[in-house]
Amino acid sequence: MALTVHFEEAATAKERSKISKVGAFCCGLSLCNQHTIVLYVLCIVLWVLFQLFKGKELxxxxLLKLGLCFLAGLLPYLYLPASSYLNRARWTWGDQTTFQGFLTHFLREEYGTFSLVNSVTHMKTELSFTVPALAIMAWLRTKSSMIWLFTGMFCIYSLFFAWRANLDITKPLFMGVVERFWMQSNAVVAVLAGLGLASLFSVGNTVLENNRVLQCVEWLSAVALVMSQIYANYR
Structure with missing residues (x-):
């Protein structure tokens, strides 16, 4: 998402081209960690391609270079069959010596491909009221296609897993499995909250003509918000 912001703020076609290639690599790399990120990747890829096409830069x-950068990001997956053949791994996700075994892990079939739990209902336990309020502020005040992109990512992710929810989170084991997936939707809300905070203080800067005290207050507010979230979730 940070690269998406940099892409929109890029002033030249050369800079946008460079950022899009780095972003393509990061998209592939992120899929090595968590397959649910594909929902965000699809949204961002389509948005970036549309922006490049609109600017006649595609x-x-x-497009071929972007595809190669994306495939380069997937290279860590080569470790799985190599590790299985060498039999050096202490722990492993199944038998990766066959294509079917690799595909089983790649699609996370052991616990159901794209089958987890809805994350929206648990947002209130992990984020304070201030965070979604600032996210709404960003949506109302910031006139940027990027805001709609992030909002769309959040909605698609939440609705998709509301549809695919299949784990009983009253059981501690399943609860531990799905907790890390809630961070993905929370991350979008946190980014929107940051944009909302920035838009809120931009109004003050306009009125007070870039007052340094107000800028310090903005930074202190951001730090206080982050610290309050850390305290609420890790005390």
Whole structure:
């Protein structure tokens, strides 16, 4: 998401091209960690391609380079069959010596592909009221296609897992499995909250003509918000 912001703020086509390639690599790399990120990746990829196409910066050669960067990000998956053949791993996710075994892990079939639990209902236990309030502020005040992109990512992710929810989170084991997936939707809300905080203080800066005290208050507010979240979740 940080690269998405940098992409929108890029001033030249060369800079956008560079950021899009780094972003393509990061998209592939992120899929090595968590397959649910594909829902965000699809949204961001389509948005970036549309922006490049709209600016007449998308060519077949550039599209090919983006594809290669994306595949480069997936290279860590090569470790799985190599590790299985060498039999050096202390712990492993099944038999990766066959294509079917690799595919089983790649699709996370052991616990159901794309089958987890809805994250929206648990947001209130992990985020304070201030965070979603600032996210709404960003949605109301910031006139940018990027806001709609992030909002769409959040809605698609939440609705998809509301549909695919299948784990009983009253059981501690399943609760531990799905807790880390809630962070993905919370991350979008946190980014929107940051944009909302920035838009709120931008109004004050306009009125007070870039007052340094107000800028310090903005930074202190951001730090206080982060610290309050850490305290609420890790005390």
């Amino acid at each position: 060519s077949f050669g550039h």
